Amino acid sequence: MPxxxxxxxxxxxxxxxxxxxxxxxxxxxxxxxxYGVDPFGLxxxxxxxxxxxxxxxxxxxxxDVLAGMIxxxxxxxxxxxxxxxxxxxxxxxxxxxxxxxxxxxxxxxxRIAEFFQVMPSFILAVLIVAxxxxxxxxxxxxxxxxxxxxxxxxxxxxxxxxSQFDFVNAARCLGISSWRILFTDVLPNAVGPALAVxxxxxxxxxxxxxxxxxxxxxxxxxxSWGRMLSAGQNxxxxxxxxxxxxxxxxxxxxxxxxxxxDALADIMNPRHAN
Amino acid sequence: MNRxxxxxxxxxxxxxxxxxxxxxxxxxxxxxxxxxxxxxxxxGESGSGKSSLARAAMGLLPPKVSAIVSGRILxxxxxxxxxxxxxxxxxxxxxxxxxxxxxxxxxxxxVRIGEQVAESVRQHDPxxxxxxxxxxxLNMVQLPESAAQRYPHExxxxxxxxxxxxxxxxxxxxxxxxxxxxxxxxxxxxxxxLKLLAELRAELDMSLLLISHDLGVLRSSCDRTYIMYAGHxxxxxxxxxxxxxxxxxxxxxxxDASRMVLxxxxxxxxxxxxxxxxxxxxxxxxxxxxxxCSIAECQDRMPRLDEQAAGxxxxxxxxxxRHPAEKGHGAV
Amino acid sequence: xxxxxxxxxxxxxxxRGAAPFQAxxxxxxxxxxxxxxxxxGESGSGKSTLARVAxRLLDPDCGDVLLDGESILGMSxxxxxxxxxxxxxxxxxxxxxxxxxxxxxxxxxxxxxxxxPKEPAPRERALELLSSVELRPAEDFLQRYPHQLSGGQRQRxxxxxALATRPRLIVADEPLSGADVSIRAQVxxxxxxxxxxxxxxxxxxxxxxxVARALADRVVVMHRxxxxxxxxxxxIMDAPQDPYTQRLLNAVLSVDADI
Numbered sequence: 001m002p003x004x005x006x007x008x009x010x011x012x013x014x015x016x017x018x019x020x021x022x023x024x025x026x027x028x029x030x031x032x033x034x035y036g037v038d039p040f041g042l043x044x045x046x047x048x049x050x051x052x053x054x055x056x057x058x059x060x061x062x063x064d065v066l067a068g069m070i071x072x073x074x075x076x077x078x079x080x081x082x083x084x085x086x087x088x089x090x091x092x093x094x095x096x097x098x099x100x101x102x103x104x105x106x107x108x109x110x111r112i113a114e115f116f117q118v119m120p121s122f123i124l125a126v127l128i129v130a131x132x133x134x135x136x137x138x139x140x141x142x143x144x145x146x147x148x149x150x151x152x153x154x155x156x157x158x159x160x161x162x163s164q165f166d167f168v169n170a171a172r173c174l175g176i177s178s179w180r181i182l183f184t185d186v187l188p189n190a191v192g193p194a195l196a197v198x199x200x201x202x203x204x205x206x207x208x209x210x211x212x213x214x215x216x217x218x219x220x221x222x223x224s225w226g227r228m229l230s231a232g233q234n235x236x237x238x239x240x241x242x243x244x245x246x247x248x249x250x251x252x253x254x255x256x257x258x259x260x261x262d263a264l265a266d267i268m269n270p271r272h273a274n
Numbered sequence: 275m276n277r278x279x280x281x282x283x284x285x286x287x288x289x290x291x292x293x294x295x296x297x298x299x300x301x302x303x304x305x306x307x308x309x310x311x312x313x314x315x316x317x318g319e320s321g322s323g324k325s326s327l328a329r330a331a332m333g334l335l336p337p338k339v340s341a342i343v344s345g346r347i348l349x350x351x352x353x354x355x356x357x358x359x360x361x362x363x364x365x366x367x368x369x370x371x372x373x374x375x376x377x378x379x380x381x382x383x384x385v386r387i388g389e390q391v392a393e394s395v396r397q398h399d400p401x402x403x404x405x406x407x408x409x410x411x412l413n414m415v416q417l418p419e420s421a422a423q424r425y426p427h428e429x430x431x432x433x434x435x436x437x438x439x440x441x442x443x444x445x446x447x448x449x450x451x452x453x454x455x456x457x458x459x460x461x462x463x464x465x466x467x468l469k470l471l472a473e474l475r476a477e478l479d480m481s482l483l484l485i486s487h488d489l490g491v492l493r494s495s496c497d498r499t500y501i502m503y504a505g506h507x508x509x510x511x512x513x514x515x516x517x518x519x520x521x522x523x524x525x526x527x528x529x530d531a532s533r534m535v536l537x538x539x540x541x542x543x544x545x546x547x548x549x550x551x552x553x554x555x556x557x558x559x560x561x562x563x564x565x566x567c568s569i570a571e572c573q574d575r576m577p578r579l580d581e582q583a584a585g586x587x588x589x590x591x592x593x594x595x596r597h598p599a600e601k602g603h604g605a606v
Numbered sequence: 607x608x609x610x611x612x613x614x615x616x617x618x619x620x621x622r623g624a625a626p627f628q629a630x631x632x633x634x635x636x637x638x639x640x641x642x643x644x645x646x647g648e649s650g651s652g653k654s655t656l657a658r659v660a661x662r663l664l665d666p667d668c669g670d671v672l673l674d675g676e677s678i679l680g681m682s683x684x685x686x687x688x689x690x691x692x693x694x695x696x697x698x699x700x701x702x703x704x705x706x707x708x709x710x711x712x713x714x715x716x717x718x719x720x721x722x723p724k725e726p727a728p729r730e731r732a733l734e735l736l737s738s739v740e741l742r743p744a745e746d747f748l749q750r751y752p753h754q755l756s757g758g759q760r761q762r763x764x765x766x767x768a769l770a771t772r773p774r775l776i777v778a779d780e781p782l783s784g785a786d787v788s789i790r791a792q793v794x795x796x797x798x799x800x801x802x803x804x805x806x807x808x809x810x811x812x813x814x815x816x817v818a819r820a821l822a823d824r825v826v827v828m829h830r831x832x833x834x835x836x837x838x839x840x841x842i843m844d845a846p847q848d849p850y851t852q853r854l855l856n857a858v859l860s861v862d863a864d865i
Contacts, residue, residue: 333629460648461648461857461858462648462853463648463852465859490860490861491752491859496860509645517861517862530720531787532787532860534791534819542791542798543791544791544794546792551754
């Protein structure tokens, strides 16, 4: 781990991304206390630009944009983390077992994974959410189901590679059961690239949630950046702050996670090790 | 150009690799000379610096992380120590060409063999008609003409090594550096490749600098041999002298270990201990911690390379004390 | 009765878009207790495949493998998992022979932990094993990771691990390749010690005739999946019968002008 952090901090883009994410977290936790405005609260200042009272302006119902965005951080990060966590866990388990066991299980799993990768995930997500209805947990599940093939691929490839190493053969010659070898010797060495991909999945999840919210497929009682963008559509010329700020937030957050994911992927790449 | 001029001279070379947090003194004091038409060998184990030496002679050291601290490299009399990559390009291939241990890493996997040899010809023999020359080269390395249509992965290890040699010869080199050319090959293939090298040398009046950890290979192919240890050349001379009448305790240990013959205790003679670290420059003989015959002077200063018998140099106080011979540095 | 016997082993591998590749054809080798047998061959001879069959990392298409006269191919899995501790491997490439995330102690204890009856003091046994392969001071090595050891040290550690379960046969797959000459002698001496002091049999796979001559009681020469010649080392070296063996011997370049 220390080697990874050192390598991470060397890259200026990564340091920026990490700092940005840290700022987001701080805002999510301390924001409501510091900027005491109620995000759901209607006020008299309707559709007003950034002012001293409302730092980033208000929307057509008088709700503060900045407060709404701080609220939106929670949604985005929640969706991002949980979807990535679920996808990574599922993907690593399925991919690792497929790579280790091989045979028909591997065949079936890989065909399923290919199906999900070939399908345009956005359209699939829209269809599914339209069918099962909105809701934060449902969206997280949908994204996880659409994303696990990515981690599964990496996990499987690494497990296949590591299984050829002689230390695995040595363990087999000691009569240690295959499953024990998988969990104690192979997996710890194989999860690197898969974990790196999980940050990219976070970025994808945030974007996907924003897109679904934009299309109105999220529950109306939560404030998310996508929904704010959607609401701001009609006011592009008159109240630009309703679109620009949430849009920027989405852009920067997704960018930050993508950069972080790229850097991690480079570091975790086994060929990079030398 | 003087016919008697040495085709390669490396004198008192000190080379370091600089990493983020550490420095490796890969070569600390090495002197190697290859004359016209000679076959010279460099023997050493891992960490001896022999591969770095080969790369230094071709300007193939990674520019940002390596630095020549002192010493000189002369190619046909010209001092190339401070050459930039651009100037090196004019030297590579001709007069010096190189073949490596693993041809698979150096051959382009998606280009047919014939085309890769042709590329070398076009680069170094611009006027000549390419196809016949490629045929000649493949012939010279005893590859069938049909090989030209193949891809590298379709050939055996020995054939790929021949292709490397054909590409190197396409440049009409006056010196061929071979860095562990047969290490990855079967022993029967190795014998063929070494025989081919000897034939080519004779036919083309080409010098050879052969680098190997295998003393048997050097014994069979080289007139003179240098022994390297921890970045220093510690012994050199006619191969027969160096291997049969070794002066340096490390050379003796290496030769004994290579023989794999049991000694009186029914064990193989091994050199105890491990190779020293290269993270700092050695002030004393690098072999001292492992040496069984050190004398008082060894604890004081680093031994100098001195000539003990005609052409036989050694860097060892103990050897020089036992055989006080002609003083002064020899020419080679 | 031979300690270990490979009888008429054949093994072929399927290849996509080509005829199956016959790695081994009717190979028979036996090893007596305390003996050292060298399997000598070049690339493609099948010697590494044979080693994997001997360790049961691979099952042959036909033929049998006998340990103390009993067929291991027909054995129940739990019986084999116990018995296989008596046949342990030493691998060629020390860099992949150890889990990079396990310390030396952890790797050794993984092997020690498989012993039956259970070893009461695994750490002490690990120290004992390290000393026996001249990795001293042993305490210093316990907490190191494989990448912190030199190639020669890793190779010796490989032998230490192989000894953990007190085997009667060690299958060494090219244990000296890639090792510097000065390390080879150390490892060879270790193997000689094992034979003399602990009467451990060694099945050594090598491409190097000199190594075979140095260590083996008997030599088995393989070429393209078949045994072309086998016999006492002295006989094979002095009077090889098969033309391939002769070619192999002639090609050997030793540091002296003649072997």
